[in-house]
Amino acid sequence: MKLSSLLPRLLATAALFVSISSCTEKLDSSGTCPVLCPPIGGDVQNLTLDAVVLDTTVPALAGLGAEPSLLLAARGDTLETRVVIRFDSLPTTFTPAGDTARPISSVDSAYLQLRVDTLSIKGANPVTIEAYDVDTTANDTSTAAIVTLFRPDRFISSQTFVRADLKDTLKYYISNSAVLDKIRNNARFRIGLRATGPGSSQLRINSAEAGLTPALVFRATPDTATKPLTVSPRSKTPVEDAIVASHLTDYTVIVKAPPPAPPGVLAVGGWPPRRVYIRFDIPASIIDSATVVRATLLLNQIPNDALDPTDTVQLLPQVVLAGRVVTDPTKAAQIVGAISIDTLKLKPGDAGSANVELAGAFSLWRSQKPDTLPRAVTLRSVSEGNSPLELRFFSSEDIAALRPRLRISYTSRVPLGLP
Amino acid sequence: MRQSHLAVIVLSTVVLAARGQAQGALSLQGLGYPTGQLSARAEGTGGGAADFDALSLVTPASIAGVGSAALFFQYSPEFRRVTTASGTARTTTARFPLVAGVLPMGQTWTLGLSSSTFLDRSHETSLSREQIVGDTATDTVLVTERNRILGAINDVRLALAWSRTPVFRIGVGAHVFTGSNRILFQQLFPDSAKFLSTSQTGRISYAGFAGSLGIEYHPSRAIGFALSGRKGGDLRAQSGDTAIGSARLPDHYSASVVFEGITGVSISARAAHDAWSSLSSLSSSGIQAFDGWDTGIGLEAGGPRILQRIITVRAGARFRTLPFGLNGQKVSETSFAAGLGLPLTRERAALDFGLQRASRSAGSDIKERGFILSFGLRVSP
Numbered sequence: 001m002k003l004s005s006l007l008p009r010l011l012a013t014a015a016l017f018v019s020i021s022s023c024t025e026k027l028d029s030s031g032t033c034p035v036l037c038p039p040i041g042g043d044v045q046n047l048t049l050d051a052v053v054l055d056t057t058v059p060a061l062a063g064l065g066a067e068p069s070l071l072l073a074a075r076g077d078t079l080e081t082r083v084v085i086r087f088d089s090l091p092t093t094f095t096p097a098g099d100t101a102r103p104i105s106s107v108d109s110a111y112l113q114l115r116v117d118t119l120s121i122k123g124a125n126p127v128t129i130e131a132y133d134v135d136t137t138a139n140d141t142s143t144a145a146i147v148t149l150f151r152p153d154r155f156i157s158s159q160t161f162v163r164a165d166l167k168d169t170l171k172y173y174i175s176n177s178a179v180l181d182k183i184r185n186n187a188r189f190r191i192g193l194r195a196t197g198p199g200s201s202q203l204r205i206n207s208a209e210a211g212l213t214p215a216l217v218f219r220a221t222p223d224t225a226t227k228p229l230t231v232s233p234r235s236k237t238p239v240e241d242a243i244v245a246s247h248l249t250d251y252t253v254i255v256k257a258p259p260p261a262p263p264g265v266l267a268v269g270g271w272p273p274r275r276v277y278i279r280f281d282i283p284a285s286i287i288d289s290a291t292v293v294r295a296t297l298l299l300n301q302i303p304n305d306a307l308d309p310t311d312t313v314q315l316l317p318q319v320v321l322a323g324r325v326v327t328d329p330t331k332a333a334q335i336v337g338a339i340s341i342d343t344l345k346l347k348p349g350d351a352g353s354a355n356v357e358l359a360g361a362f363s364l365w366r367s368q369k370p371d372t373l374p375r376a377v378t379l380r381s382v383s384e385g386n387s388p389l390e391l392r393f394f395s396s397e398d399i400a401a402l403r404p405r406l407r408i409s410y411t412s413r414v415p416l417g418l419p
Numbered sequence: 420m421r422q423s424h425l426a427v428i429v430l431s432t433v434v435l436a437a438r439g440q441a442q443g444a445l446s447l448q449g450l451g452y453p454t455g456q457l458s459a460r461a462e463g464t465g466g467g468a469a470d471f472d473a474l475s476l477v478t479p480a481s482i483a484g485v486g487s488a489a490l491f492f493q494y495s496p497e498f499r500r501v502t503t504a505s506g507t508a509r510t511t512t513a514r515f516p517l518v519a520g521v522l523p524m525g526q527t528w529t530l531g532l533s534s535s536t537f538l539d540r541s542h543e544t545s546l547s548r549e550q551i552v553g554d555t556a557t558d559t560v561l562v563t564e565r566n567r568i569l570g571a572i573n574d575v576r577l578a579l580a581w582s583r584t585p586v587f588r589i590g591v592g593a594h595v596f597t598g599s600n601r602i603l604f605q606q607l608f609p610d611s612a613k614f615l616s617t618s619q620t621g622r623i624s625y626a627g628f629a630g631s632l633g634i635e636y637h638p639s640r641a642i643g644f645a646l647s648g649r650k651g652g653d654l655r656a657q658s659g660d661t662a663i664g665s666a667r668l669p670d671h672y673s674a675s676v677v678f679e680g681i682t683g684v685s686i687s688a689r690a691a692h693d694a695w696s697s698l699s700s701l702s703s704s705g706i707q708a709f710d711g712w713d714t715g716i717g718l719e720a721g722g723p724r725i726l727q728r729i730i731t732v733r734a735g736a737r738f739r740t741l742p743f744g745l746n747g748q749k750v751s752e753t754s755f756a757a758g759l760g761l762p763l764t765r766e767r768a769a770l771d772f773g774l775q776r777a778s779r780s781a782g783s784d785i786k787e788r789g790f791i792l793s794f795g796l797r798v799s800p
Binding site: 039293294342 | 554
């Protein structure tokens with residue numbers, strides 16, 4: 001019996017097709033669950049511990065001027081801050097277009113170029129920014145000495161801005177003669193800015209630490225063919241500490257601020273900014289023998305109505321990477337790593353429970369012994385150094401019901417092996 | 420307080436250890452599915468011809484009938500559908516259950532080295548269920564448990580057979596059972612900002628030994644008989660350097676008859692018994708293994724001529740009990756098979772194709788159907 005020559009080809013083609021299509025395995029038989037695949041992992045256990053052994057509020061940054069922003073605020077009895085920008089080194093010569101360098105004998109169109117965070121502006125009223133000469137031989141970090149220099153005999157200039165004028169790049173025109181006088185006398189030019197106006201106002205200017213340095217711009221000749229000179233802030237003092245000097249090229253001076261959080265209260269944010277450092281004692285049996293799937297720091301918030309109580313502060317937990325040798329919480333709180341990019345949004349004026357997720361820290365702690373890496377976290381504001389808002393929480397010094405606690409959800413490891 | 424935490428964790432671990440593993444199919448209970456160690460040709464006859472087939476690994480005597488040196492390789496994908504009250508699953512499992520080399524040495528002796536899949540445990544399941552993770556009032560989340568096991572226990576056999584005439588053949592085999600299961604278990608949570616998904620991996624390796632003996636007797640051209648047996652030794656399971664269990668490899672006995680009294684037609688029947696229950700101790704959750712019969716009957720006949728070659732056609736039926744039960748009930752498998760044998764390149768190569776439709780049940784409303792295709796390629800160098 002002979003079949004046509006077409007049939008074997010069809011059979012071969014079909015066999016080849018089936019073979020190729022079956023080369024890709026599809027083993028997932030989830031459709032039969034849970035009848036044929038009962039749960040393996042067991043239930044998640046939830047455990048709440050009084051695991052906090054140390055909680056304290058520490059400064060967030062490395063001192064005056066380390067903030068990424070300069071806060072210029074005039075909010076009546078609540079908050080008043082001023083900004084100092086130091087130009088300790090001014091050019092004495094300039095090079096006209098097509099010519100050689102020559103001494104500066106005139107100054108024209110002098111202005112400070114400021115980078116303003118327009119989203120953070122508060123107050124709809126016009127704001128007047130006054131500039132003062134705040135050069136002094138007083139201690140570099142003495143803000144009290146600086147505040148006294150905002151007086152009429154130190155006045156340089158002022159400029160009023162309506163809200164629409166406050167763009168992200170702000171030109172604040174300053175007295176040409178004041179600049180020229182400093183150049184001629186080879187003197188330091190330290191400018192203090194103060195906000196005034198008919199109403200409350202607050203704006204945030206990026207500082208050198210944020211990478212958007214304020215600058216002094218002026219023309220040394222009326223000839224527009226010659227480029228204007230741009231001078232970056234610089235602080236020559238303190239001579240013995242270049243890092244502090246770097247911070248002091250521009251900084252914020254607090255004249256008036258809400259009272260700080262009382263002792264025993266955990267405070268996050270504010271100005272100067274602060275963080276909370278919390279160290280835990282977690283049973284090794286949980287970290288070593290179980291698999292933590294969620295960890296939540298249970299805080300109780302204290303309402304802080306002092307400043308913008310309904311604004312939002314984004315709270316960010318971070319894991320402390322400082323080893324056991326770093327015993328100072330202030331220093332340890334500077335050596336941190338990210339747990340998550342997710343933040344907890346809270347309002348300073350709210351009260352009640354606030355849950356901070358810490359699961360990410362456990363994935364690190366699982367691989368590091370507590371002798372090497374203390375089980376510690378910090379809580380900071382995302383707008384640390386950018387916003388004066390402050391969150392407050394009860395600490396472990398309060399009654400048991402209000403203390404910070406740690407809730408851990410875990411599963412036991414599944415014995416993988418024989419069926 | 421710490422002691423109480425530890426107690427909770429230890430208790431949880433003990434409870435979990437007693438849980439069954441997710442398998443996802445009737446045929447994948449316990450240590451897995453026994454592929455049968457049959458060649459595509461033997462599968463096409465419902466297993467009836469297995470004890471007379473040199474390329475099936477159920478008896479060492481049969482290799483004496485190989486004729487010329489041969490290499491054999493088989494690919495057998497299974498398309499499975501499992502229906503339960505909760506839903507249906509369709510899977511594709513690609514198996515390479517058999518590779519063998521047979522070498523005649525002189526007129527009477529034949530040596531064979533082969534490897535076949537003994538128990539295939541490859542499967543994957545995902546189960547989603549609600550869990551309270553955190554606050555009991557508000558934090559109910561959907562956790563997905565993903566369980567994936569890949570691997571099998573394989574039977575590597577070195578066989579030696581003797582046959583002076585086609586009337587009588589005898590063979591012995593030394594078996595090494597080896598293989599591993601790679602296990603991945605994950606608990607996946609929906610929000611990585613809040614939860615840590617977990618992942619565990621494990622590997623179990625198996626090692627065991629067995630010996631087999633087979634005889635084949637053809638008192639006439641019309642009829643033949645075969646008997647074979649495999650005596651199991653210890654099978655040990657290890658995870659890393661730790662022994663996690665041991666059992667006896669199941670003893671296996673079979674008897675077959677073939678009738679070739681009709682020209683061009685071969686009718687064969689086989690009955691085999693496997694003492695699978697000896698594997699019961701190789702379980703952490705008490706999954707029960709049952710001794711079972713494997714019976715089959717089949718027919719092989721010269722068929723149509725395609726491209727100047729005579730095609731061999733095969734058909735058969737098979738009934739057997741699978742080793743591992745479900746909820747204390749035996750899982751039985753009934754399959755009907757058909758196949759083709761196609762000689763290639765002047766008898767120096769042959770392609771066998773088989774198709775089985777298997778139905779499995781365990782006395783419940785769970786239905787399992789599988790189509791197993793088998794492609795076997797024999798080459799005589």
